[in-house]
Amino acid sequence: MRELLDKIEARQRLVGETVERLREQITELSGRLDAAERTLERLEITQATVLELAAEDSTRVPEPLPSGYSEALALFEEAASGLRVKDVCQALDTGLEPRHTESTRAKLKRLVRRGILTEPEPGLFTLTKRAGHTRP
Template identity: 70%
Template sequence: MRERLDEVEARQLLVRETAEQLREQIARLTEQLAAAEGTLKRLEITRETLAELAAENGIQPPEPLPPGYREILAAIEKAEDGLRAKDVCQALRLGTEPKRTESTRAKLKRLVTRGILTEPEPGQFALTKPTPGTPEANSS
């Protein structure tokens, strides 16, 4: 009987240690969560302030890009002469199956429609170069 009690006590000690480690992890994660929520709140306030300032100046703020578009822009930015949809898929390691290529091509076309990209020749996409006199050109 004593042997079984010792086993139970040993297991209790092990579970207590595990519980304490988990409490410490929870405390660390709670701090990280609070920090992330604080950052999100500040970013939200910044976005609202910029939208208010833009409205006061009669400027329509740009719509935020949906997920996946920033990665596409980063891939195209690295290429000097622009990229084709298949090249973007390869750069992003998405695979080059037709459904991936066509989905990426649709996103590229949307970016052209928004004036972020140009299509200098059919199927080739490049970043839009700022024209002289625009704020983007003057900030360089």
């Protein structure tokens, strides 16, 4: 009978060790599961935010150009290459005095900031190449 009790005790120790090892694994896996769930939640929130921002950008209507800009922009749409400020002033018949050229330069620089024109070299302005570009 003692032999049978020894076998039972040995089995109890073995099963007890297995239970303890399984509990440790469950604790570790629970921590990993919590971390993965938090990461998943952050990713879902990030994705939703990006989709919201993309939807806002696609529905945003560009601000209309103030008076005088459309005429200048039309020149660039017709031009085969870039234009200089004096070219624009001559075409628009605004005069070549410094007050006229600087006013026109300021308008062209605003169009550059809006992404409608580019200035590949100082004083030379070109229409930005965008797929499906239309005048705003």
